Amino acid sequence: MKEGDATSMLYVAHRPALVRYATRIVGSREAAEDIVQDAFIRFSPANAHGTSAGQTLAYLYRIVRNLCLDLIKRQKIEMRERDTEPPFWSVPRAIETPEEAVLVCDEVRVVRDVLDGLPRDVRIAVEMHRFGGHTLEDVAAHLGISVATAHRHVRAALVQIALRLDDFET
Incomplete structure (x- = not known):
């Protein structure tokens, strides 16, 4: 029997248990099925060469566990991004008096200034993300930078805007 056949048979034999294991971690059978499928793709016979079936199975469980934890971490980050409210200055508001209209125009002028x-890339990142509704991934791809750098650009610009608006109000 070939090594690849043995590891495939090991996977097939333990697949239901792996799915149950992943379901307990992520709380979704559908996600668990995807994770176990991905684990098998990452699970290569070369890594199991010369090891016992118990070690190979433990390695497969470790892959499933790590993929589950990666999914949970990614979901938490997505929830945190979704739960953040836009800055107060980017939300349209009703203007009730002419004085308020002037104040809003002044605030917009401060933001524009x-x-x-800002440097060109930082300005484009803020405009795309906050005004254009693009994701940080879209911004990073457009500018040819990493997602983390795109996030730093947006965050730095928003901090500058908030500080300048705070100075303007006082």
Whole structure:
């Protein structure tokens, strides 16, 4: 029997248990099925060469566990991003008096001045993410930078805008 056949048979024999194991961790059978499928793709016979079936099975369980934890971590990050409210200055509001209209125009002018003073990539990142509704991944791809750098650009610009608006109000 070939080594690849043995590991495939080991996977097939333990697949239901792996799915149950992943379901307990992630709380969704559908996600668990996907994780176990992905685990098998990552599970290569080369890694199991010369090891016992118990070690190979433990390795497969470890892959499933790590993929489950990665999924949970990714879901938490997505929830955190979804739960954040947009900055107060980017939400349209009703203008009730002419004085308020002037104040809003002044605040918009302050934001425009801050954006004009930013480096080109930072300005584009903020405009795409906050005003264009693009994801950080879209911004990073457009600018040819990493997602983390795109996030830093947006965060730094928003901090500058918030500080300048705070100075403007006082």
